[in-house]
Amino acid sequence: MSLTDVGVAAAGLDVAVAVQRGAFRLQVAATVAPGEVLGVLGPNGAGKTTLLRVLAGLAAVTEGSIRLGGTVLDDAANGTFVPAEQRPVGLVFQNYRLFPHLSVRDNVAFAARSRGARRGDARRHADRFLQQLDLTGLATRKPAQLSGGQAQRVALARALAADPAMLLLDEPLAALDARTRLEVRTELRRHLADFPGPVLLVTHDPLEAMVMTDRLLVIEDGHVVQHGTPAQVARRPATQYVARLVGLNLYPGTVASTDGTVRLAAGGTLTAASSDPLPHTGTDVLVAVRPSAIAVHTDRPASASPRNVWPGAVAGLELLGDRVRVQVEGHPGALVDLTAASVADLDLRPGLSVWLSAKATEVDVYPDPHVRPGPVGEPVPAP
Amino acid sequence: MSARPDRTRATPSGAPRPRDPRRVADPSQRGGVPWPLGLPALVTVAFLLLPLAGLLVRAPWRSLGRLLVESQVVDALRLSLICASAATVLSLLFGVPLAWVLARATFRGRGLLRAAVTLPLVLPPVVGGVALLLAFGRRGIVGQYLDSWFGITLPFSTVGVVIAETFVAMPFLIVTVEGAFRTADRGYEEAAATLGASRLTVFRRVTLPLIGPSLVAGSVLCWARALGEFGATITFAGNFPGRTQTMPIAVYLALESDPEAAIALSLVLLAVSIAVLVGLRDRWLNTGTAA
Numbered sequence: 001m002s003l004t005d006v007g008v009a010a011a012g013l014d015v016a017v018a019v020q021r022g023a024f025r026l027q028v029a030a031t032v033a034p035g036e037v038l039g040v041l042g043p044n045g046a047g048k049t050t051l052l053r054v055l056a057g058l059a060a061v062t063e064g065s066i067r068l069g070g071t072v073l074d075d076a077a078n079g080t081f082v083p084a085e086q087r088p089v090g091l092v093f094q095n096y097r098l099f100p101h102l103s104v105r106d107n108v109a110f111a112a113r114s115r116g117a118r119r120g121d122a123r124r125h126a127d128r129f130l131q132q133l134d135l136t137g138l139a140t141r142k143p144a145q146l147s148g149g150q151a152q153r154v155a156l157a158r159a160l161a162a163d164p165a166m167l168l169l170d171e172p173l174a175a176l177d178a179r180t181r182l183e184v185r186t187e188l189r190r191h192l193a194d195f196p197g198p199v200l201l202v203t204h205d206p207l208e209a210m211v212m213t214d215r216l217l218v219i220e221d222g223h224v225v226q227h228g229t230p231a232q233v234a235r236r237p238a239t240q241y242v243a244r245l246v247g248l249n250l251y252p253g254t255v256a257s258t259d260g261t262v263r264l265a266a267g268g269t270l271t272a273a274s275s276d277p278l279p280h281t282g283t284d285v286l287v288a289v290r291p292s293a294i295a296v297h298t299d300r301p302a303s304a305s306p307r308n309v310w311p312g313a314v315a316g317l318e319l320l321g322d323r324v325r326v327q328v329e330g331h332p333g334a335l336v337d338l339t340a341a342s343v344a345d346l347d348l349r350p351g352l353s354v355w356l357s358a359k360a361t362e363v364d365v366y367p368d369p370h371v372r373p374g375p376v377g378e379p380v381p382a383p
Numbered sequence: 384m385s386a387r388p389d390r391t392r393a394t395p396s397g398a399p400r401p402r403d404p405r406r407v408a409d410p411s412q413r414g415g416v417p418w419p420l421g422l423p424a425l426v427t428v429a430f431l432l433l434p435l436a437g438l439l440v441r442a443p444w445r446s447l448g449r450l451l452v453e454s455q456v457v458d459a460l461r462l463s464l465i466c467a468s469a470a471t472v473l474s475l476l477f478g479v480p481l482a483w484v485l486a487r488a489t490f491r492g493r494g495l496l497r498a499a500v501t502l503p504l505v506l507p508p509v510v511g512g513v514a515l516l517l518a519f520g521r522r523g524i525v526g527q528y529l530d531s532w533f534g535i536t537l538p539f540s541t542v543g544v545v546i547a548e549t550f551v552a553m554p555f556l557i558v559t560v561e562g563a564f565r566t567a568d569r570g571y572e573e574a575a576a577t578l579g580a581s582r583l584t585v586f587r588r589v590t591l592p593l594i595g596p597s598l599v600a601g602s603v604l605c606w607a608r609a610l611g612e613f614g615a616t617i618t619f620a621g622n623f624p625g626r627t628q629t630m631p632i633a634v635y636l637a638l639e640s641d642p643e644a645a646i647a648l649s650l651v652l653l654a655v656s657i658a659v660l661v662g663l664r665d666r667w668l669n670t671g672t673a674a
Contacts, residue, residue: 056577057577058577083576084573084577085576085577085578085579091577093574095570097570099574099575099589100571100593101592101595102592111578111580114575114578114581114588115579159578162579
């Protein structure tokens with residue numbers, strides 16, 4: 001493929017594959033539109049990197065196919081496999097993998113050189129991308145002389161300089177310290193927005209996933225467990241893993257009555273506001289409650305205004321920035337966010353018996369997609 | 384854990400200092416060497432260095448210049464340098480691809496092939512010379528056709544010297560480079576592939592530069608071994624002055640006729656050996672910081 005005929009026609013990605021690695025099986029189906037950034041979120045070992053490797057052509061699929069626009073990149077059914085060096089796919093590796101023996105400019109010029117461009121032409125081509133990513137001043141440096149943030153930019157410039165039709169990023173900010181991460185995140189988001197083709201960004205950082213992507217695919221143990229916009233995923237997580245990431249209390253249960261009461265699998269009940277259209281009685285549901293929507297009392301609250309009141313015992317306290325996260329055991333147990341002042345006023349300490357309360361309007365009930373654990377054949381439809 | 388008092392600091396100043404258990408347990412920390420180990424070690428040092436000292440003491444320093452410019456010596460030295468360099472180039476051209484195959488390709492009998500290829504490392508060089516004669520000699524299994532079809536005669540020629548030296552020295556390069564190929568980070572090669580580099584481009588522009596230090600080290604080892612090669616060379620190529628008589632052979636022969644010349648020649652080879660040693664050390668130290 002020549003430099004000119006890739007990356008021009010912006011084409012979407014259509015992937016439906018299974019990859020078998022010994023006992024581990026990754027099964028993913030997704031589409032990514034041109035210009036869209038799909039976040040792939042999941043814990044370590046979920047298969048995120050395997051997905052990127054398959055898309056980049058560094059590994060083959062066991063079943064299914066990968067299409068980019070009109071081109072079939074991999075199809076297990078008829079044995080089609082376009083090797084990595086012939087795919088118009090750019091991959092930014094987690095540890096960047098900049099060639100240590102080449103200068104920044106020659107790293108960025110590598111793709112053009114590989115396609116047979118002369119050194120001078122390749123370097124001129126690279127200079128455009130160095131300029132675009134504000135790297136001109138570092139052109140003669142070796143990768144070992146770069147800071148983490150600079151190396152990240154060089155890795156992006158090197159991938160972009162190959163004029164890929166699709167861009168893949170593997171934990172692009174994981175190797176950076178917290179301060180650099182903030183700067184690079186803003187900048188990277190801008191560059192991704194400029195990219196015309198589909199972008200897949202793999203991460204296990206919820207913040208990265210929320211602010212840098214248009215849509216999220218959550219993978220756990222090789223399976224897609226949730227699929228939706230970052231806002232949807234953050235508000236109505238499908239699994240405990242996602243709930244923990246976005247900081248929500250999540251309880252599986254079944255609808256017990258039409259007034260909005262849900263019997264929780266772990267014990268206890270929670271009642272949602274009846275104004276919400278509630279699933280039928282007997283339906284399996286998930287109940288999400290924000291930690292800041294739960295109040296803690298040392299005595300049973302006299303006022304009957306909150307619909308949900310239940311007893312518990314403080315199990316632990318943890319300082320999170322400007323608030324304190326209190327872990328309370330009970331039916332159900334809950335994480336509660338309080339200010340440090342409230343913790344002091346209530347004199348909370350581990351072992352103390354307390355009462356929890358939550359307004360019905362703060363209790364969100366939605367159907368349980370039943371995605372965890374167990375095999376999942378079909379992709380989870382976007383909510 | 385943090386509640387445990389720091390015992391060392393808690394000791395009153397007048398009390399005997401508590402003994403650090405690590406220091407007592409490890410005798411190497413005390414610097415003393417027990418004599419059953421020290422004495423043999425000393426004998427070994429003397430054994431290794433005395434001959435070199437003898438060489439330096441008995442060296443005809445005053446007539447050294449005259450001895451070294453004698454035509455035969457210069458011829459032998461030049462022939463040695465040319466043949467060892469040619470053997471190294473041949474080893475690079477043919478040994479590096481084989482090292483890559485041994486390190487990266489997967490096929491049945493790879494372990495056996497690796498053992499066979501590195502056999503010359505442990506084979507007595509004279510046996511190597513005999514084997515070369517049986518293969519490439521005038522009556523050899525390959526040599527007879529080279530002779531009758533192309534009129535090429537390898538043994539007892541300068542090319543024969545190069546072949547004998549390559550046979551003996553190439554495994555040094557192969558073993559060094561194969562190890563480098565095996566331990567090189569494949570991640571860079573994957574990165575190159577995603578940037579559109581063909582496998583050959585990856586090899587040329589990424590893999591080879593990355594194993595550069597090992598390539599240099601292997602080449603120097605190979606060259607040094609070729610330079611000192613004696614047994615296979617004299618067996619397969621003989622000792623015609625100016626054509627096949629390399630430095631080691633010249634030293635051996637000179638020892639009978641002109642001992643002083645032999646010492647002078649030996650000094651030259653000793654100097655080359657020391658240069659190689661120093662060069663390799665620098666190279667290896669540098670790679671530690673460059674990587």
